[in-house]
Amino acid sequence: MTSIDGLRDEHRRIEAMLSALDAVAERLDRDEAAPAFVEELIEFFRLFADARHHAKEEQRLFPLLAGGDSSYGVIDALRHHHDLGRMLVGEMRQALTHLRAGDPAAARTFAASARSYTHLLRVHIDIEEHEVFAEAGRTLTATDERTLREAFEGLDTTPAALQQVARWERLAEQVRATSVSR
Numbered sequence: 001m002t003s004i005d006g007l008r009d010e011h012r013r014i015e016a017m018l019s020a021l022d023a024v025a026e027r028l029d030r031d032e033a034a035p036a037f038v039e040e041l042i043e044f045f046r047l048f049a050d051a052r053h054h055a056k057e058e059q060r061l062f063p064l065l066a067g068g069d070s071s072y073g074v075i076d077a078l079r080h081h082h083d084l085g086r087m088l089v090g091e092m093r094q095a096l097t098h099l100r101a102g103d104p105a106a107a108r109t110f111a112a113s114a115r116s117y118t119h120l121l122r123v124h125i126d127i128e129e130h131e132v133f134a135e136a137g138r139t140l141t142a143t144d145e146r147t148l149r150e151a152f153e154g155l156d157t158t159p160a161a162l163q164q165v166a167r168w169e170r171l172a173e174q175v176r177a178t179s180v181s182r
């Protein structure tokens with residue numbers, strides 16, 4: 001599996017969580033209670049999708065491609081998407097705090113930010129896979145691939161990182177079980 005294949009796999013995991021987030025937004029719009037795992041779901045987007053997956057792209061992959069030139073405009077747009085996503089996750093966290101504190105209006109605020117976020121990330125993932133990853137497959141050298149692989153593998157060697165991965169797998173199970181029972 002190449003590093004780009006690994007990023008594609010992470011997209012599949014992120015998409016599964018985006019569907020879960022859409023389901024939460026629907027529930028909140030119907031004035032139903034937010035499920036208990038919502039905080040963890042938001043932490044998944046903050047820590048897995050952003051601090052980990054987007055950081056791999058911004059710090060490791062994009063610089064290799066931006067040096068090549070033609071995709072630079074697209075990469076600029078993708079970095080902007082990451083910033084917008086960070087802002088929307090911040091909005092969801094804030095709305096959730098207000099919701100848990102008993103402010104019912106925060107449910108709609110959360111749902112609106114959640115919908116903007118899932119739409120943004122789906123468009124973003126589509127552009128990455130069809131434009132940027134496709135180009136990376138054509139232009140990255142064997143040395144680039146080795147550099148990426150070493151950088152990405154280096155993220156999963158500490159006990160804390162492994163524990164975190166196990167936590168996300170548990171969350172994915174929880175989300176799947178909840179969507180089956182809906």
Ligand SMILES: [Fe+2]
Pocket residue numbers: 054057078082124128
């Ligand atoms: Fe990205």
Ligand SMILES: [Fe+2]
Pocket residue numbers: 007011053057125128
């Ligand atoms: Fe991505």
